[in-house]
Amino acid sequence: MFSIGELSRRTGVKVPTIRYYEQSGLMEQPERSAGNQRRYSVAALERLSFIRHARALGLSIDDIGELVELAADPERPCGEAHAIASAHLSAVRARIAKLRKLERELKRIVGLSDAGCLGECSVIHSLADHRYCASEH
Amino acid sequence: MFSIGELSRRTGVKVPTIRYYEQSGLMEQPERSAGNQRRYSVAALERLSFIRHARALGLSIDDIGELVELAADPERPCGEAHAIASAHLSAVRARIAKLRKLERELKRIVGLSDAGCLGECSVIHSLADHRYCASEH
DNA sequence: TCTTGAACCTCTAGCCGCTAGAGGTTGTAG
DNA sequence: CTACAACCTCTAGCGGCTAGAGGTTCAAGA
Ligand SMILES: [Zn+2]
Ligand SMILES: [Zn+2]
Ligand SMILES: [Zn+2]
Ligand SMILES: [Zn+2]
DSSP: OOHHHHHHHHOOHHHHHHHHHHHSSSOOOOOEOOOOOOEOOOHHHHHHHHHHHHHHHHOOHHHHHHHHHHHHHHTTTTHHHHHHHHHHHHHHHHHHHHHHHHEEEHHHHHHHHHHHHHHSHHHHHHHGGGGOOOOOO | OOOHHHHHHHHHHOOOHHHHHTTTHHHHSOOEEESOOEEEOHHHHHHHHHHHHHHHTOHHHHHHHHHHHHHTTTTTTTTTHHHHHHHHHHHHHHHHHHHHHHHHHHHHHHHHHHOOOOOOOOOHHHOOOOOOSSSSS
């Protein structure tokens, strides 16, 4: 049995974050000491490690909640888990694509200023007007 | 003079968002009609267009506030504006790099399941444990 | 001129995923 | 037995909006 501080140390998840996960239903309500302090089992430690890693991979709290449920029920086919993961992969790819467009435009805008600005600032000028952009964003 | 709805139509920024920008100091307080409704000038229209485009490029409200001030003061050298833009470019690049790492891991994890899972789901298994990951994230 | 009704007003609360702080209680080591 | 770190709950804040309640104003048509 671990205190919340010990669980925090072992998983690298901050104490208030653990309480937040409990409050949002992602972590189960743990047992309590006589004085009402949380006491965690090894199972809770594993669950929190799963959550931490899934969060690090960018999955949402809701998705992780689904995955935790799916993991707990070995009878269910794992197609849903696969779907969540590949939907997330697609979302990540979409975000990358968007950011790359931004990167290209920003590179152009920042590059303009390397020549130095005479009079009006070319950075501010380019930021002001989308017509100078090469793509939508 | 435009009403807030007209300004919204002309810039593509939603009405509550315009009010939010005003409240956060990004848009100046406009004149008001006799009945207390907002009335915008062409200058306000241009300012909001600038804000919209800078937001579309991912700049924060705070950064845009700085840029708007810099733009309004043609005496100031534009080094600060360049600095904001290139710092933002760096931030975008950092985010891309992070997302690409995620993408690689997720691709691996999703790919595992293509073979089909016998017994334990390989997606859930991989999500649970960082040791199978090829990089930090 | 009067009447609709769309558009406007302010204010509050919610979204996500935490994080910070106040003010009080418990656990543990010396 | 005392001291103090660690715990407890509760509330509020971050960014960048978005939604809704409940009330007022504007402009077009009769
Ligand atoms: Zn410049
Ligand atoms: Zn553009
Ligand atoms: Zn599977
Ligand atoms: Zn990993």
